[in-house]
Amino acid sequence: MRWFGRHGKIADDEVLTEYGDRDRPVKGKPFKDHPVRPDIKNAVSLMRGKLTVDEAVANFPNRLAVAREGEGVRYTTAGALREQEFRVEYTPSEWNPSHVSVENLDARREWTDDDSARFNECFGEPEWKEGGDE
Amino acid sequence: MSDQIHLRIGAEPWRPADTAKIDKVLNHYDIPLAGIIQQHRRYYIFECLDGHANESNLWAYAEITRQERRQILRTRDKQELQKLFTSILKSRSFTAAVAIDHGLEMAAVVERQRDTGPAPVKAASKAITRKAETVRAVNALAACCN
Numbered sequence: 477m478r479w480f481g482r483h484g485k486i487a488d489d490e491v492l493t494e495y496g497d498r499d500r501p502v503k504g505k506p507f508k509d510h511p512v513r514p515d516i517k518n519a520v521s522l523m524r525g526k527l528t529v530d531e532a533v534a535n536f537p538n539r540l541a542v543a544r545e546g547e548g549v550r551y552t553t554a555g556a557l558r559e560q561e562f563r564v565e566y567t568p569s570e571w572n573p574s575h576v577s578v579e580n581l582d583a584r585r586e587w588t589d590d591d592s593a594r595f596n597e598c599f600g601e602p603e604w605k606e607g608g609d610e
Numbered sequence: 611m612s613d614q615i616h617l618r619i620g621a622e623p624w625r626p627a628d629t630a631k632i633d634k635v636l637n638h639y640d641i642p643l644a645g646i647i648q649q650h651r652r653y654y655i656f657e658c659l660d661g662h663a664n665e666s667n668l669w670a671y672a673e674i675t676r677q678e679r680r681q682i683l684r685t686r687d688k689q690e691l692q693k694l695f696t697s698i699l700k701s702r703s704f705t706a707a708v709a710i711d712h713g714l715e716m717a718a719v720v721e722r723q724r725d726t727g728p729a730p731v732k733a734a735s736k737a738i739t740r741k742a743e744t745v746r747a748v749n750a751l752a753a754c755c756n
Contacts, residue, residue, distance in 0.1 A: 495639075495663055496663075497663060497664060500661075500664045500665070502663070502664065502665050503665075508640065508663070511640075512640035512641060513640065513641055513712065516641065516642075517638075520640070521638070521639045521640045535637075535639070535688075536637070536639065536643060536658070536662040536663075537637050537643050537644040537657045537658055537659070537662070537692065537695065538657060538658070538659045538660065538692070538695075538696075538730070538731055539662070567638075569635060569636055569637055569638050570636045570637075570685065570686055570687075570688065570691060571636040571637035571643075571644055571688045571691045571692075572637045572638065572639060572643075572688070573688065575638060575639065
């Protein structure tokens with residue numbers, strides 16, 4: 477990867493958070509389940525720790541720790557992803573110290589529908605922000 | 611030369627012209643969301659202001675000095691980075707742009723705000739809305755003339 481390095485190992489029991497948006501789904505999905513730009517990084521971005529919706533959006537630029545109604549999070553663990561044969565790497569940047577990358581064991585392999593299905597199986601029910609301030 | 615970045619419609623927001631190259635990515639979540647771009651020996655910050663994980667998003671670009679670049683690169687704390695970027699966008703005119711599906715669609719210059727002026731995201735949104743209304747009016751006029 478060109479823009480950030482790998483920094484340490486994430487334990488199997490660590491909780492990871494994925495951000496989503498039920499009111500503005502991308503290609504019909506509130507949570508992505510495949511790499512958005514595999515030409516940049518053939519991985520899905522998550523955040524380290526069990527973050528609330530407010531805490532998750534605070535990792536984005538120009539977002540105070542106040543989520544909008546309809547924004548949400550879902551959780552998994554690094555171990556659950558590894559059991560499904562994904563690699564989990566801690567890849568922080570200065571402005572997003574929680575950033576985690578999830579990729580296939582062979583990172584060069586194209587992400588398939590089966591990969592997306594196995595990825596989705598790793599997550600519990602989403603939690604949505606209700607009655608946000610923005 | 612203008613102090614505004616040169617953008618190409620259709621370009622990726624984090625590499626907004628063929629003459630622009632990424633100097634540093636400071637925030638990445640599926641795509642680069644904030645950082646520094648170099649173009650024609652000048653440096654610019656770029657920042658996704660809204661729609662970070664959505665199909666359409668709002669971006670800001672502002673020229674910075676080499677001293678400001680060094681200050682940004684020295685900063686390790688995300689809140690300090692946010693303060694720096696917001697302070698830069700509030701202290702000068704900048705370019706706002708809308709991207710759809712990772713391609714720039716429309717851009718507008720945001721004039722320097724008063725210290726008590728709106729947040730950069732509001733100023734950017736207003737400038738883009740005004741530009742879109744102008745484009746619609748021109749298109750309507752052109753349709754009348756045809």
